[in-house]
Amino acid sequence: MEYLLVELADSKDVKEVKTVLEKSGKLNKNEKIRRENNGVFKIYTRICEKTEWEGIMMEEIGRIIDHQLGTYRERTVEAAGIVGCFERYIDGELKRRGTVVEEDIVRQLRLSLPKKYSVYPPMLLLSGQTLELEVWKDHTRFFPQLLEQEFPQCTHIAVNKPIIESDVMRRPFNLVPVYGNFGPEPTDTLFTNPSKANFKEAFWCSVVQNGITQHWAPRYTMFSRGNIKEKKRVLQLSKQKQNLNTLPVAVDMYSGIGYFTLSYLANGYTVFCWELNPWSIEGLIRGLTANHHSYLVIGADEVLDSKKYHAAISSGVRAFVFNESNEESMRRFEQLSVPMDLQHINLGLLPSSKDSWGSCTRMVNEISNSKETQIHVHENVSINDFDTFTNETLEFFQKDCFAKFLHLEKVKTFAPDVWHVVLDYLVSPRKGDS
Ligand SMILES: C[S@@+](CC[C@H](N)C(=O)[O-])C[C@H]1O[C@@H](n2cnc3c(N)ncnc32)[C@H](O)[C@@H]1O
Known part of the structure; x- marks a missing residue:
């Protein structure tokens, strides 16, 4: 009008x-x-x-x-935000092309405008069927306009499809770049054996949540904003420490780009963490640097003995990052042979972290000198199985340790009636109890 x-x-x-x-x-x-x-x-x-x-x-x-x-x-209410930006684009296109953009095309474009998005500077990440669709191929001029007008902190656009359940490294195979240079196309070699130059060329994002900066390469590592509630809880839980005379220790068995690791470090813990994906390790290193933590990365063929450990601790290192499977964790602690005031063990792998439960009870019994350790078990569980799963896990820990169930945290729905849950257990050693 x-x-x-x-x-x-x-x-x-x-x-x-x-x-x-x-x-x-x-x-x-x-x-x-x-x-x-x-x-x-x-x-x-x-x-x-x-x-x-x-x-x-x-x-x-x-x-x-x-x-x-x-x-x-007049600017209508809809003329604000993404829709408004689109209407201005279409108006501009009419003038520029001097022809009418077909009504049906405009309708298809309008219908596929992004409805859900997250801003991870410098990337705008969209979900659903949207700007990656064929109909946009002739309208890519909209993308820089959208960023300039609505998301000035972003230079890249991608669409996020769900990650593949069966991939143990939780890599984002389904990230579809839409606009901007996302670096080299992922290949098997790039995934498993990246060079320093590959890390440099790749496209990296960062975000600050609860005051903690995280870095990740969206084509190679996962990042979940949905876990923010759990991240906050871990930060709160780890504020309470039992024994202030020794260095409190946390173990992160699936560190990824390190959100839980960085939370424990923020609360003054020394952290031992394991991660398989070299890209997540690089993201973790960037996160450690950004949050001003000294760290030591230990490759699969390197040794961390007590001498090296004490030297590192004296120089301020608080994060020991093992670039290998956490199946090695007990062997590593045995080799290290230093008693630990082990307060938390975090098992952040979905759909299940069962494979590392056995290492946890061994750590509590064999390397911890703390009276009790909290174990945080992540799992996707059907809403009907909450009680069964809680008890099964408790029975597992009780086989070798004293264990008490503390809390079940519902993080987010994973599928209808299936929840990503975290169960907290308080576990004490049985050593000397025979
Ligand atoms: C859900 S992600 C971790 C999320 C993490 N809390 C973060 O902040 O990024 C799980 C991670 O565990 C790693 N992983 C899976 N199996 C592993 C294993 N056996 N040993 C070490 N890391 C493993 C994967 O590569 C992946 O990065």
Whole structure:
């Protein structure tokens, strides 16, 4: 809809015109009266016809004050945000191409505009069937406009499809780049054996959650915003420490890019963590650096003995990052042979972290000198099986340790009636109990 735009050169007239328009219900209050750079004031009316405007002037103040008239197109409520940006784009395309963009195409484009998105600077990550669709191939000029107008902190757009359940490294095979340079196309070699140059060329994102900066390469590592509630809980839980005379220790068996690891470190823990994916290790290193933690990465063929460990601790290292399977964790602790005040063990793998439960009870019995350790078990569980799973896990820990169930945290739904849950257990050693 087009309305009249009244331009006044004399500031003294502004109040009078505003009052008249307000009184007759013809002032567009959604638009501020602004003074332009050339000194002219612009007043947005709800009047369509010049004659109506002049009639109101004569009736209310008995004269036509000195003014210029223009028109403007009203911004509708939908014209805000992504939809508004799209409508402006289509308007612009009509003028630029000098032809009508087919109604049916416009309808398809409109229908596939993103409805759900997350901003992970410099990437805008969309979900659902959206800008990756064929119909957009002829409308990629929209993408930079969308970023410039609505997401100025972003330079890249991608669409996120669910990650593949069976991939133990939880890699984002289904990330579809839409706009921007996402670095080299992933290959098997790039996934499993990346070089320093590959890390450098790749596209990296970062986000700050609960004051903790995380870095990841969206084509090679997973990142889940949905876990934010659990991240916050871990940060809170690990604030309480039992024994302030020794260095509290946390073990993160599936560190990924390190969110839980970074939370424990933020609360003053020394962390031992394991991770298979070299890209996650690189993300973790970037996260450790960004959050100012000293760390030591230990490759599969390197040894961490007590001498090296104490030297590292003396130099301020608090994160020991093992780039290997956590099946090695007990062998590593035996080799290290240093008693630990083990307060937390985090098992953050879905759909199940069962494979590492046995290592946990061994750690509690054989390397921890703490009276009790909290174990946080992640699992996808059907809502009908919460009790059964809680008890099964408890029985497992009770085989070799004293164990008590503390809490079941529902993190998010994974499928209808299936929840990503975290179960907390308080586990104490049975050594010397025979
Ligand atoms: C759900 S992600 C971890 C999320 C993590 N909390 C974060 O902040 O990124 C699980 C991670 O465990 C790793 N992983 C899976 N099996 C493993 C194993 N046996 N040993 C070590 N890491 C493993 C995967 O490569 C993946 O990065």
